[in-house]
Amino acid sequence: MYYKLRGVLVKEIRRLWYNFGLMYCQRLTLKDFRNYRRLDLSLSPGLTIFQGENASGKTTLLEALYLLATTKSPRAGSDQELVSFEAEAEFGAPAFARLAGTVERQDGEIEAEILVLRDQTGPEVGQAGTARKRIKVNGTPRRSIDLIGKINVVLFSPEDLDLIIGSPSLRRRYLDSTLSQVDHRYLRHWQDYAKVVAQRNGFLRNVRERQGRGRVTGRDEMSIWNVELVKNGAYLIKRRQEALQNLNNLAASLHGQLTGLVSALIPEPNTGFELVYQPSFDLQGATDETEIAARFEARLNEVRSQELQRGVSLAGPHRDDFAFMVEDANISTYGSRGQQRTAVLALKLAEVGWMHAQTGDRPILLLDDILSELDAHRRQYVLDTVQARAEQVLITTTDLAFFGDQATLRELATLYEVEFGTVKRV
Amino acid sequence: MKVTAEPVSRLIDELNKLPTIGPKTASRLAFYILRGSKDNAEALAQAIIDVKEKIVYCSECFNLTEQDPCPVCASRDRDRTLLCVVEEPLDVVALEKTHEFNGLYHVLHGHIDPINGIMADDLRIRELVDRVKLNDINEVILAMNPNVEGRATANYINRLLVPLGATISTLATGLPVGGDLEYADEVTLSNALKGRRLI
Structure with a gap:
């Protein structure tokens, strides 16, 4: 009885404490992950800085945490590259990389583990091979969908600029992975939607090929794929629109502050910054799921013959995009590099607040060498903002000079030196 | 120069055509058959021929069966x-x-x-x-x-x-028997909720 009561009390006290939205990674262990043979790193809340030369393995640390949160690497390339070249197959088991993280959260501590196994019968060295991932949550084997969303991170990296200047598929991927972190239904619908698009394209191609042989398939068979496409797609569009609207509301004022900083440290009240969702067909202002579905269905009827002719699905969230606008001009074409950087930074900072609002947890922030691209004022603004909004901020840099006065820095932050796959506290 | 005798490599090639059987597993199986008794090999060969010769589709339900109609369709x-x-x-x-x-x-x-x-x-x-x-x-x-x-x-x-x-x-979709409510994902759980029934 006593122990039971004490257990409840302890739990209650912990819950109160966690209600502050505390989320941080306590411990990160790596084995044969990229250039790390072995690493066991204890981390604390607050600001942690990893300093080191290029290609020393700083980014890899942030990548590991991102991977544990999303089960995907932010870097392009095959999963096989995640396994160290030096990792060897032992006792008949394939060479593998292991990454594990212990993370404190509002809902209690979680231990996430990912094994990346390099396939034994893979192709020759130098060729892109295959790899499999095994996921464990608190020691029990789980599917990736069970891990995604348990740990929330926001990664800031120099490649974020591609969100503005890159292809629409990058912007879609950004929305998809960001939403999947906070909404499991989104992830499910997204996975199903991708399958439906592939099947529907297969259907359209088959119809084209079989028509020549006198085997025409009926309208019914097309409409079953339309039903699945609309059902999953309408939810994706609705959530993307909502998320972008929320991000836009947060980003607009952040953009004003970032823009005003250059000269006067006084925020520019209205910079005309706007994130605009660009659907592949006219939604006519629909925001409700049923309305979107109705518009989507109508559009599918309009493009039917065109789709049959071309053999691909022409309408839907897999063709949508969004744009960064300043004063009604799309800055991917009209903005300077500096403007583009400010815009993407505003979006990423907005993402931090958005994720907190969606999950109740303040996400872990990973800043990969982004300070070197900013001037002193903006650098300070970013550092202040991220520290105010997260329990734990991990930053990589080549030069500690970006952080101003060294003596105060040592008081504020935990410093590590990274060199050839080893991490030393300094 | 050919290292493996032709009948062996032919067997490996045939096994390799089966799903989930790669070249390595195929050669392992081939050498296993080679080392085993002739009776075992003949039993395997006969079993493969039998399924192709004796099994037909039931003309009513299209299940695989030895006699048409199948026992289920023929049952009173x-x-x-x-x-x-x-x-x-x-x-x-x-x-x-x-x-x-x-x-x-x-x-x-x-x-x-x-x-x-x-x-x-x-x-x-x-x-x-x-x-x-x-x-x-x-x-x-x-x-x-x-x-x-x-x-x-x-x-x-x-x-x-x-x-x-x-x-x-x-069929109903929802929670697996013996499963834990706590660990069910949102989609499964909401399906189970929608498909709830009176007791």
Whole structure:
């Protein structure tokens, strides 16, 4: 009885404490992950800085945490590259990389583990091979969908600029992975939607090929794929629109502050910054799921013959995009590099607040060498903002000079030196 | 110079054609057969020939059977007004194990899967429609797998059967028996909630 009561009390006290939205990674262990043979790193809340030369393995640390949160690497390339070249197959088991993280959260501590196994019968060295991932949550084997969303991170990296200047598929991927972190239904619908698009394209191609042989398939068979496409797609569009609207509301004022900083440290009240969702067909202002579905269905009827002719699905969230606008001009074409950087930074900072609002947890922030691209004022603004909004901020840099006065820095932050796959506290 | 004798490499090539069998497993199996007794090898060869020669499709339900019609379709104890539509013969085995179902089956031999070139026409769907039309069937249970392709297939069949006036149902989706509510994902749980029933 006593122990039971004490257990409840302890739990209650912990819950109160966690209600502050505390989320941080306590411990990160790596084995044969990229250039790390072995690493066991204890981390604390607050600001942690990893300093080191290029290609020393700083980014890899942030990548590991991102991977544990999303089960995907932010870097392009095959999963096989995640396994160290030096990792060897032992006792008949394939060479593998292991990454594990212990993370404190509002809902209690979680231990996430990912094994990346390099396939034994893979192709020759130098060729892109295959790899499999095994996921464990608190020691029990789980599917990736069970891990995604348990740990929330926001990664800031120099490649974020591609969100503005890159292809629409990058912007879609950004929305998809960001939403999947906070909404499991989104992830499910997204996975199903991708399958439906592939099947529907297969259907359209088959119809084209079989028509020549006198085997025409009926309208019914097309409409079953339309039903699945609309059902999953309408939810994706609705959530993307909502998320972008929320991000836009947060980003607009952040953009004003970032823009005003250059000269006067006084925020520019209205910079005309706007994130605009660009659907592949006219939604006519629909925001409700049923309305979107109705518009989507109508559009599918309009493009039917065109789709049959071309053999691909022409309408839907897999063709949508969004744009960064300043004063009604799309800055991917009209903005300077500096403007583009400010815009993407505003979006990423907005993402931090958005994720907190969606999950109740303040996400872990990973800043990969982004300070070197900013001037002193903006650098300070970013550092202040991220520290105010997260329990734990991990930053990589080549030069500690970006952080101003060294003596105060040592008081504020935990410093590590990274060199050839080893991490030393300094 | 050839290291492996021709009959051995031919066996390896044949085994390699089987699903999930790569070149390494194929050679391991081939050498296992080679080292084993002649009786075992002949039994294996005969079993393979037998399934091809003796097994036919049941002309009513299209399940695999040694005699046509199959034991289920020929049985007098089954409820002939109840029809359960499944994707594969193995699904019949699974459903039979429950001892809960006493109707007849209809095996489609796959699901609609355009990526792999399988359209509605390639399945036993037309035969199903004829069967429902010609026989006195009260209820059709669509027991497709609960994934995108299974749903699409069930949806398609549903559209064809509705005009014929039979009751059409699908299997419930939701929590696994012995599972933990706490660990169920949101989608499964909300399905279970939608499909709740009075006790």
